[in-house]
Amino acid sequence: MVRVMPAGEFSAPRGAFKGSGPWRLTPEAAASIIAINRSRSADILVDFEHQALLTESNGKPVPAAGWVDPRSLEWRGEGDEPGLYGAVTWVGDVPEMIEADRYRYLSPVFPYDTDGAPLDLLHIALTNFPGIDEPLYAALSARYRVHASGGAAASAHPHQEDSQMELLKKLLVALGLPEATSEADALAGVAALKTKADGAQAELAALKTQVDGATAEVAALKAGGGTPDPAKYVPIATFQAERDERLRLAALSGQSEVKGLVEAAIADGRLLEAQRAYAEDLGQVDLAALKGLIDSAAPLAALKGMQSQGREPGARQDAASDAQLAVCKALGLSADEFNKAKLGA
Template identity: 40%
Template sequence: MTTHSLHTKPRVAACALRVQVTDNKTRLMPAGTFHAPRGAAEGTGPWHLSAEAAQAIIRLAAARSTDIAIDYEHQILYSEKNGQPAPASGWVDPRSLEYREDGLYGTVTWTAKARAAIEEGPNGEPPEYRYLSPVFPYDANGVPLDLLHLALTNTPAIDEGAAQLAAARMAITHDVNVDAQEIDTVKREQLIATLGLATDATDEQIDTAIAALKAAKADADAFRTALGAKDDAKPAEAVAALKASSATAPADMSQYVPVEVYQEATQQLAALKSGSETAELDALIKEGLEDGRIPGQKTADWLRKSGLAACKAHLAEAPSIAALKTTQTQGKPPEGKDTKGDGKLNETELAVCKAMGLTPEQYRAANPA
């Protein structure tokens, strides 16, 4: 693919062609070699639109986020100078561009006013506007590089000042490789003034300023996106949105505590939990001793060491021993009856053995007489 570098000064031109609609598409730029009309004040041509150059323009247009504007009498170029509005007469869908043998075509949506102005009257009266004039930058070989916008006009020439402004805008806003191109404008002073640089600014300083403008635009777009602001929101509106978002959701400091306070409360809660579990364990062991599910103190001590969960599991499975519940001595031999020495188990102890599945010898080994 052939690449084109800009002329030593970026140029912007306007040409004219009759408004021509075919298959619901309008011719926007002629193919082949064409010249500026008589009376054009900027850019005389010749220019050369080939299929290859047209495809490059089509790719640029497809990347646009907005439609291509058609105004009246190139007012887009003059509105800043004369203070007048630049109403659209129509819009070109940038993704509709296609190249045909006689030029670059696109789908145009005309306003009602513009459609009435370009059509003949019911009795053959001539239209108010005959010509469509594209505004485009071109390289040193006269090859169009892009389609900036168009105008309905009967005098398609643009003056020198408007061409300078369009060239400066093209250099700033178009995604061109400034490192591989010289930017030494038609009126270099105009671009330098637009960028706010010193009159003796170098090419490097111009390149840096253009890059900074692009970066600032990207940052602004990202900022607007983050705030949910509209794409066309002005900086002041974006800042107002940021203030509003922060004002609507202030931090409620009453919902937060210092980490030291949190840690102290956690320790106190753990201590309370431990004390509560100890009290519950003591109560369960006492209850188990009383109803016979815990046969003796040694078993009680073992359960106390095993913890609350083990004690609950034991009590849930151990049967209540009636002999221990009815005796007033809670399984101990009656006073005055000495069972020590003979190693035999009394009735209560035998009941415990039966309930727990122990032999008398196993019981006596765990509970010496």
């Protein structure tokens, strides 16, 4: 940035094209100039030796020494050189000319009111015969525009350059970057931090929305009072009574199923009457075990038909057949127990 007009009161002790001052640039006047130029698209000309004012009289062309972006104008009220600043893009070899001390001063051209307040910035001259004392070292930004030449000119204002370098070092330290970081890398770091900060702000906004929603829900619950809706709840006694009834019915159902299985097994000869109590107790404890026992037992023909099986009454039937022995083994009975059961039947 280059200071194009000094702050406060200034004059043209060596004379100017029109008027000699004094003029006075206040923050208010600077703000008005900035507002006027903010809507302009054409850059502000920086010519050589005010040729833009002389071209009508001498007929010579008006080559550009540089251009000021009108939207870059800003007021700086602090520091060693307060005033109106703008971003200048120098043309051709002008940076080398300034570095070689072939040009030293800037001379702004501006209209002003009866109180000497500048009203606008029309153009600027690069000159060695300034109407006002506005040396280029006020903000010698040419050194930052010499990228095409591959070099950087030394500042004509060492104190200001040192201050700028110290500020740059502090910024690099704040970014966590080494002092040797290039301008492009530093700008990329700043852009990355901005992206990260924007993302954090979005997350905070989303979190705030969630917190606000939860707070609203809590407030609604508090406002609803402590009286529950009877339609949505039942007394604990009623709940327990219903639970106990369901358990009782389930137990009865299980008992009924066990009794049915045992009765069927006794009826078709797979179980003995003497085994009824054992089988029912087993079914109450482990229904699956009872079903397995009944499924593995073969029906006893002796329990389904005549006990004599056509034999004469009184004939001995102590001897057990192979089938009967298998039944005894499956039921866990001895042959004598089996025969007693038959005789008892």
